[in-house]
Amino acid sequence: MLTRIDHIGVAVRSLETAIDLYTQTFGLTLVTTETHEDQGVREAMLIVAEAPAGSSYVQLLEPLREDTPVGRFLARSGEGIHHVGYGVDDIVVALREISARGVRLVDERPRHGSMGAAIAFLHPKDVGGVLTELVQAPQAARAQEGAGQ
Ligand code: CO
Numbered sequence: 001m002l003t004r005i006d007h008i009g010v011a012v013r014s015l016e017t018a019i020d021l022y023t024q025t026f027g028l029t030l031v032t033t034e035t036h037e038d039q040g041v042r043e044a045m046l047i048v049a050e051a052p053a054g055s056s057y058v059q060l061l062e063p064l065r066e067d068t069p070v071g072r073f074l075a076r077s078g079e080g081i082h083h084v085g086y087g088v089d090d091i092v093v094a095l096r097e098i099s100a101r102g103v104r105l106v107d108e109r110p111r112h113g114s115m116g117a118a119i120a121f122l123h124p125k126d127v128g129g130v131l132t133e134l135v136q137a138p139q140a141a142r143a144q145e146g147a148g149q
Helices: 015-026 069-077 091-100 138-148
Strands: 002-011 029-036 041-049 056-063 080-088 118-122 132-136
Touching: 002 069, 002 132, 015 029, 015 041, 015 056, 056 069, 069 080, 080 091, 091 118, 091 132
Parallel strands: 002 056, 080 132
Antiparallel strands: 002 080, 029 041, 041 056, 118 132
């Protein structure tokens, strides 16, 4: 079901400072920065590796306001790993199968994530305390949207 680790989501106070840290320390390449109002974050994707199953990234997350999920996370826990994103081939099928195994879904339906991906979060209490995100890469997502029309 899971095809790869798509990204590690890291909560940061300053996107610019964190981008500098990851590019200067590890030589990572910044691919994109995006603002997602619905999630209350400004984010940056830095590519770690390309592989046949799809690329993997570090996702840096800066809250737009204190009263957002990442803002509350920073207040509670400080900077650090916020969630893990796993690649899946078909996010709708994956959500259905995972839900059937008793894991609660934060997102019953996929929504738009970084770089055009379809994403959905699983409830951390049902995944051993890890906020877990499923990611269907954009090409597969587009093909599926096209097929559904
Ligand atoms: Co993510």
